[in-house]
Amino acid sequence: MTTVGILYPGYSAEDDYPRAEKLLDGPRLPLVHTEMREDAHRVDALLDIGGDDVLAAGAASLPGPLDSIIWACTSGSFVFGWDGAAAQVEALGRASGVPASSTSFAFADACAHLGVTRVAVGATYPDDVAERFVAFLARAGVEVVSLSARGIVTAAEVGTLPADDVLAFAAAADHPDAQALLLPDTALHTVDVLDALDARVGKPVLTANQVSIWQGLRLAGAGGPRSGFGRLFAGRGMEGATEEARGGWD
Template sequence: MYGSRARLGLIIPSSTTSEPEYTGAVPEDASVHVARMRLEDTATAETLREMLDSVERCGSLLATANVDAIGFACTVGSLLDGPETATDIERQLSRLTDGPAVATAAAVDRALETLGVHTVAVATPYIDDLNDLERAFLEACGYEVTAIDGLGLESDLAMGAQPPSRAARQARAVDTPDADCVFISCTNYRTFEIIDDLEADLGKPVVSSNQATLWNLLEVAGVEHDRPSLGTLFDRSL
């Protein structure tokens, strides 16, 4: 039976990256079951806020699959009003599914805390307004942002069309000597193939939105993870 070890629920926007990255990285005896929120092709604070109206519907649908844990896989969508946005989403989904829930922004915070990060350089595909929200969230969580760089993309589909090599170049360019870690934000920005090589090149941990969400989701589901190609984070436990 698919998911004999764990059934993982995943709520995503109009992402074309999350499903392939998650399904390709979970253990063979775990399965990923996806519900989609409606997001028009422009990712702005306004459209992301409208998208959150779909959380209850998606959580209720995934509850019918009796998932063991559920992940809300959207970075800025889970930090629009600061850290409390992710907390509220996790509580809502836990209530709907009667199980643990993880929202990307909170997962990133947990990942950075677990890695002992104090200062972070951030690469994103976003427009400046979303980068400002990202910076505010990280600072509210107690991190110093040494640099942040966005590609200026508004189209979610355009973000998903970027090759992992683009994320790697951007991460190398935004890194600063005083950053403890580089964070590559956006669950629609492809990163899984590049994390190990980036860590070797930069000499520091690299965290990405999907990586942190998957790590946290497997942790709360009680699934051991053995992913040597997903960076330092996957060597750590909460």
């Protein structure tokens, strides 16, 4: 049975993963809560939660055997910059002994998979953190034509947003020039509304927990079209992992 290990900081929308596991009806998504000394969408706090020692400890706590492992935290990866996030993934791969990636690289790979080069971003983060995600995407050749930053400081608060608010936020964050909309926070509950998000916005909506699961399945060699997970999972090219999926971009 395919097993994708999930490293998740703190407590907010971690229940998206058992919901997804049930919908997938096959692959397992065991999750470990990694250490979060401070819940804050602030650069210093994000650098702390994404430290190599923190992720290695989380990987050691996951039940094996694993086929792949994902650091399911967007801000805790892109805050290191492209090269730092790549080094983070490489260290996690060494610690776990299996193909590894992070949510930030999952967004980049999902855009490449869909042929998307212009996006709108609806970020729950403060402006300064959201701008770092914009810079990260630029390294992947993805232009952000519109950025909406909601300015929520804690992941715990993001996790309380109801589905109606998520749908409304997505619709408001879209831009007519964008080929897709990105919602980059694993603290945001989205697994139950992926198809509804695509329908509401009228284009692919990529969410953090969605792309994390997609990336993990790719790395594990267990890709394939699946219903109920938005246009990303319905598309082509799910057949295997790429070098980019492990953070090996130029």
